[in-house]
Amino acid sequence: MSEFKDLSAVYLIGAGGIGVSALARYFKAQNIRVAGYDRTPSPLTDALNAEGIPVHFEDNITLIPAEFLAVPKEQVLIIYTPAVPKTLSEYRYFSENKYNIMKRAEVLGIISRNFKTIAVAGTHGKTSVSTMAAHIFSSANAKADAILGGISKNFNGNLYLNNSGETEFLVTEADEFDRSFLHLTPHTLVLTSMDADHLDIYSDIDDLHRTFARLAGQVRADGNLILKKNLPLDRSDVKANIFTYSLSDEADFFAQHIETDAHTSHFDIQTPTGLIKNVSLQIPGYVNIENAVAAAACANLNGIVNEQIRAGLASWLGVRRRFDYVVNTSKLIYIDDYAHHPEELKAFIGSVRALYSGKILGIFQPHLYTRTRDFAQGFAESLSALDELILLDIYPARELPISGISSEIIFENVTSSEKTLIQKSELMQTIENKSFDVLLTMGAGDIDRFVEPLKSLCLQRLNMQI
Numbered sequence: 001m002s003e004f005k006d007l008s009a010v011y012l013i014g015a016g017g018i019g020v021s022a023l024a025r026y027f028k029a030q031n032i033r034v035a036g037y038d039r040t041p042s043p044l045t046d047a048l049n050a051e052g053i054p055v056h057f058e059d060n061i062t063l064i065p066a067e068f069l070a071v072p073k074e075q076v077l078i079i080y081t082p083a084v085p086k087t088l089s090e091y092r093y094f095s096e097n098k099y100n101i102m103k104r105a106e107v108l109g110i111i112s113r114n115f116k117t118i119a120v121a122g123t124h125g126k127t128s129v130s131t132m133a134a135h136i137f138s139s140a141n142a143k144a145d146a147i148l149g150g151i152s153k154n155f156n157g158n159l160y161l162n163n164s165g166e167t168e169f170l171v172t173e174a175d176e177f178d179r180s181f182l183h184l185t186p187h188t189l190v191l192t193s194m195d196a197d198h199l200d201i202y203s204d205i206d207d208l209h210r211t212f213a214r215l216a217g218q219v220r221a222d223g224n225l226i227l228k229k230n231l232p233l234d235r236s237d238v239k240a241n242i243f244t245y246s247l248s249d250e251a252d253f254f255a256q257h258i259e260t261d262a263h264t265s266h267f268d269i270q271t272p273t274g275l276i277k278n279v280s281l282q283i284p285g286y287v288n289i290e291n292a293v294a295a296a297a298c299a300n301l302n303g304i305v306n307e308q309i310r311a312g313l314a315s316w317l318g319v320r321r322r323f324d325y326v327v328n329t330s331k332l333i334y335i336d337d338y339a340h341h342p343e344e345l346k347a348f349i350g351s352v353r354a355l356y357s358g359k360i361l362g363i364f365q366p367h368l369y370t371r372t373r374d375f376a377q378g379f380a381e382s383l384s385a386l387d388e389l390i391l392l393d394i395y396p397a398r399e400l401p402i403s404g405i406s407s408e409i410i411f412e413n414v415t416s417s418e419k420t421l422i423q424k425s426e427l428m429q430t431i432e433n434k435s436f437d438v439l440l441t442m443g444a445g446d447i448d449r450f451v452e453p454l455k456s457l458c459l460q461r462l463n464m465q466i
Contacts, residue, residue, distance in 0.1 A: 006074070006075055009076045009077070010033070010079060013091055020036075023079060033067065036053070037056055076100065077102065105178070112185070122191055130148055130173045131146075131154075132313070135315070136295055138160055140304050140305075145161050145169070149175065188225075190294050191231060193231070199374045225242045226243050246290070253294070255269055282317065292313050329462060333438045335352065337442050342382045349383075359437045362389055363440065369399050379410045380410050380413035383414050390427065393407055394407055395444070
């Protein structure tokens with residue numbers, strides 16, 4: 001962290017973002033004063049406040065802690081996310097007063113230069129794979145830190161710092177939004193997927209693919225590119241060693257002898273140097289097996305031995321909002337997932353369908369007007385695999401409305417015979433009258449605010465059945 005050695009204070013604009021909050025904790029652990037602003041309270045901002053990182057929720061420069069303004073500007077770093085509008089009063093204040101302002105991705109890139117960075121990229125799967133890999137390294141007592149894009153249940157957070165007093169590896173998520181991952185120069189890169197997404201940033205899927213290829217070309221020559229088999233990546237600029245992985249098709253790393261049920265998965269992992277036998281996961285589903293193969297490849301290529309990989313995967317508890325069991329009983333299942341792209345929904349719903357019989361009711365909140373516009377038909381096809389759908393209004397995040405774009409353009413093409421289109425304020429009243437054996441909530445917006453009320457509803461129904 002030599003580039004930041006003279007820092008006395010870090011101020012975060014958009015402190016409740018999953019990536020920014022990890023950096024908040026990182027700098028706090030370096031005994032640097034940290035505070036910030038976010039638009040709305042959330043469990044993440046609640047946690048930051050509880051950890052001694054004050055966050056306020058009104059865009060008002062008078063609420064910036066006085067001790068931050070008293071520190072010499074050259075000792076203060078302002079971190080923001082691309083989603084923050086430049087018209088924000090606090091952003092304008094720091095910009096006009098010539099503070100050092102950096103995007104979250106730039107800061108992560110600078111931090112990562114000091115380590116052998118293991119980065120996981122892809123339009124989906126990157127959070128689960130990076131969190132799984134980080135847990136394997138930590139359980140093996142490797143000298144590894146992790147800055148993650150999700151809440152690891154093993155770490156109970158999105159930051160892990162090893163206790164060795166020194167760090168060799170940094171495990172992190174490489175985000176394609178705003179081309180953020182181009183700030184990284186990884187030692188090891190996993191590439192999970194290259195589906196069209198963020199077409200508000202990329203001109204088309206070819207532009208997206210070219211940018212992934214550019215990232216792959218930035219992997220160190222003495223490092224590794226771990227590529228999901230059959231991805232259409234241009235490898236012409238890749239200097240690193242290239243390895244492929246898959247769920248069960250033959251590749252450099254793939255799973256064999258798979259057995260999975262509603263509770264666990266058991267399999268072996270074939271590697272270039274032999275077989276990792278008797279691997280188990282506490283969280284079922286083929287998507288998690290494939291993620292485990294990718295995480296095992298990261299570990300295998302960086303010196304973690306088979307016994308440690310096996311132990312790490314067996315004790316992995318998952319990621320909050322990634323195939324996240326909220327209620328798990330023989331009579332009723334409720335799973336929450338961050339899926340917000342048609343391919344993610346297809347994989348998630350397909351995994352659930354393979355595990356459980358009975359009626360599956362899914363609640364989906366579309367994320368962004370642009371994503372809804374670009375993938376409406378794909379969303380409709382994926383959601384049609386449900387027995388019943390409750391579709392909510394679009395969560396806009398950073399975007400303004402687009403004329404003619406609403407959840408209706410998804411809804412009209414869903415082929416499920418039972419489907420309902422409502423505002424999120426109507427959800428709890430609507431679901432009171434619904435029957436289901438398996439309940440799913442899906443989306444990247446604020447649908448997670450309904451997890452606890454829906455959990456209470458499910459538990460109430462179970463109590464009534466006793």
